Amino acid sequence: xxAIVAVLLLxxxxxxxxxxxxxxxxxxxxxxxxxxxxxxxxxxxxVESNLPKLKATASDExxxxxxxxxxxxxxxxxxxxxEGDIFTPEISTEIRRLIAIAMHPDGPQIRQSLRSSExxxxxxAINEKYPDGVPLQTTPPSLLENLPALPPxxxxxxxxxxxxxxxxxxxxxxxxxxxxxS
Amino acid sequence: MIAxxxxxxxxxxxxLLAAVAVAASTAQELPLKKDSVRFAVIGDMGTGEKAQxxxxxxxxxxxxxxxxxxxxxxxxxxxxxxxxADMKRKFEYPYGPLLDAGVKFYASLGNHDDPNERFYKPxxxxxxxxxxxxxxxxxxxxxxxxxxxxxxxxxxxxxxxDSGAAWKICFFHHPLYSxxxxxxxxxxxxxxxxxxxxxxxxxxxxxxxxxxxxRIKPHSGIYxxxxxxxxxxxxxxxxxxxxxxxxxxxxxxxxxxxxxxxQLYFQTISRTGGTVDSGMIDRQ
Numbered sequence: 081x082x083a084i085v086a087v088l089l090l091x092x093x094x095x096x097x098x099x100x101x102x103x104x105x106x107x108x109x110x111x112x113x114x115x116x117x118x119x120x121x122x123x124x125x126x127v128e129s130n131l132p133k134l135k136a137t138a139s140d141e142x143x144x145x146x147x148x149x150x151x152x153x154x155x156x157x158x159x160x161x162x163e164g165d166i167f168t169p170e171i172s173t174e175i176r177r178l179i180a181i182a183m184h185p186d187g188p189q190i191r192q193s194l195r196s197s198e199x200x201x202x203x204x205a206i207n208e209k210y211p212d213g214v215p216l217q218t219t220p221p222s223l224l225e226n227l228p229a230l231p232p233x234x235x236x237x238x239x240x241x242x243x244x245x246x247x248x249x250x251x252x253x254x255x256x257x258x259x260x261x262s
Numbered sequence: 263m264i265a266x267x268x269x270x271x272x273x274x275x276x277x278l279l280a281a282v283a284v285a286a287s288t289a290q291e292l293p294l295k296k297d298s299v300r301f302a303v304i305g306d307m308g309t310g311e312k313a314q315x316x317x318x319x320x321x322x323x324x325x326x327x328x329x330x331x332x333x334x335x336x337x338x339x340x341x342x343x344x345x346x347a348d349m350k351r352k353f354e355y356p357y358g359p360l361l362d363a364g365v366k367f368y369a370s371l372g373n374h375d376d377p378n379e380r381f382y383k384p385x386x387x388x389x390x391x392x393x394x395x396x397x398x399x400x401x402x403x404x405x406x407x408x409x410x411x412x413x414x415x416x417x418x419x420x421x422x423x424d425s426g427a428a429w430k431i432c433f434f435h436h437p438l439y440s441x442x443x444x445x446x447x448x449x450x451x452x453x454x455x456x457x458x459x460x461x462x463x464x465x466x467x468x469x470x471x472x473x474x475x476x477r478i479k480p481h482s483g484i485y486x487x488x489x490x491x492x493x494x495x496x497x498x499x500x501x502x503x504x505x506x507x508x509x510x511x512x513x514x515x516x517x518x519x520x521x522x523x524x525q526l527y528f529q530t531i532s533r534t535g536g537t538v539d540s541g542m543i544d545r546q
Contacts, residue, residue: 134381135381135389136380136381136382136383136387136388136389137381137382137383138382138383138384139346140344140345140346140348140349140382141346143344143378143381143382144344144345144346147378186450186453188449189449189450189452189453190450192446192447192448192449192450193448193449193450193451196436196445196446196447196448196449196471197373197408197436197445197448198373198445212342212343212344213341213342213343215373215374216373216377216408217373218373218407218408218409218436218448218451219408219409219411220448220450220451221410221411221415221450221451221454222450222453222454224409224410224411224412225412225454229411229412229413230411232413235409235411248377248378249377249378251376251378
C-alpha cells in the first residue's frame with residue numbers, strides 16, 4: 081500500500097513538473113529570449129512615457145523630432161547594454177537552429193527572396209542608429225514564421241550576414257546575431 | 263477575361279499584348295461612367311528629380327479629364343532620407359496640384375521607406391504598416407511586404423474573408439511576379455500570399471520595386487501589375503518572358519483605373535502623355 085502511494089505521489093510530482101516547466105531546452109531558450117525582449121520593452125515604455133505621444137501629423141518635423149527623442153532616451157536608458165544581452169550565445173544558437181529549420185524546406189525560395197529584396201552590407205553596432213537612406217532588406221515570411229514572435233515595436237532585420245533586432249520607431253539597433261547568413 | 267486595347271482603341275477580347283516595350287499610342291479615355299470609382303497608381307516615385315515632376319504634371323492633366331480622386335502608392339515613396347526637406351521635394355511639391363485639389367494618397371511601404379512614414383498624415387496610413395479602406399464597391403488592402411510576419415498574414419486573411427466588397431485589390435511593394443532583370447519576383451512572399459489571395463477572391467494585385475511597367479498574364483484568375491517606374495527607371499530591364507502580357511521599360515509612367523460595376527478599366531500613361539497599355543478586367 082505504501083509503495084502504491086509513493087508511486088502515485090511520484091507520478092503526480094512528475095506531472096506537475098511537466099506542466100510547469102518548459103518541455104525542452106529549445107522552448108526554454110525561446111522563453112528566455114521573450115523575457116529579455118519584454119525587459120527591453122519595459123524600459124522602452126518607461127522612457128517613452130516621458131515623451132509626447134506621436135500621432136499622425138502632416139508635419140514631418142514632428143515625426144523626425146519624436147524619432148530622435150525616443151532614440152536618445154532609449155540609448156541613455158540602456159547605456160550599459162552590450163551585444164548579446166538579448167541574443168545570448170545560447171539564444172543565438174537557438175535562432176540559428178530555427179533559421180536552419182526554415183531553410184531546410186524553403187531554402188531556395190528564401191534565398192531568392194533575399195536576393196530580390198536589395199541586400200545591404202552594413203556593419204552595425206547595438207545602440208546605433210540604422211543609417212538614413214539605406215534601404216531595409218525584406219525579412220522573408222518563411223523566416224518570420226519560424227522565429228519567436230516579436231511585439232510590434234521591434235522587428236527582425238537582415239543586414240548582410242547578420243540578423244538584427246531593430247526598434248522601428250526609434251531606428252535603433254537593439255541587438256545582433258552575427259554571421260547567421262554566412 | 264481581359265480586353266486589351268490596341269492603338270486605335272479597338273478592343274481585342276482575350277488577346278494579350280505581347281511586346282516587351284510598347285510604343286506610346288494615342289491617348290484614350292476610360293469610360294468615365296457615372297458613380298464609378300476612379301483612382302491613379304504610382305510606384306517607386308520619390309526621387310525628387312525632374313522625371314518624377316513630369317509624371318506628376320501628366321497625372322494632374324489626366325485628373326482634369328478622368329476626375330480620379332485618390333492615388334495608390336506602391337512604395338519607395340521617399341528615396342534617400344525623410345527629412346522635412348525630402349518630404350517637400352519628393353512628395354508635397356510634385357503632387358502639390360493634386361493635393362490642393364483634394365486628391366488623397368494612400369501609401370504602402372517600400373524598402374527605401376522609413377517605417378515612420380505611417381505617421382505622415384498625407385499618406386493616409388492611419389499610423390499602421392498595413393491597413394484597408396473602402397471606396398464604392400471596392401476594398402483596397404495596403405500591405406507591408408518588407409515585413410510579412412504571421413500577425414500581418416492573420417490580419418490579411420481575416421480582413422479579406424470579412425470583406426463584402428465586390429472588388430478586393432491588394433497593393434504593396436515587392437512583386438510576386440516580375441520579369442524585371444534587376445530584382446525579379448519575391449517567391450517566398452508569393453508562396454505565402456498567393457494562396458490567401460486565391461482563397462479570398464482577390465482579383466488584382468499591384469506592386470512596384472522593379473523600375474519598369476509590366477502587366478503579367480493572370481495567375482489563377484488574379485491580375486498582377488508591376489509599376490515601379492513613376493520616378494525611377496531601369497531602361498530595358500524587362501527580360502523576354504511568356505508571362506508578360508504587356509510591358510514598358512523605356513520611360514516613366516503611372517496608371518489610371520476606373521471601377522464601374524463589374525468592370526475595371528485601366529490605362530497606363532507615360533511621362534510624355536501617351537497610353538502604353540490599357541484594357542478592361544471583368545470581375546467574373
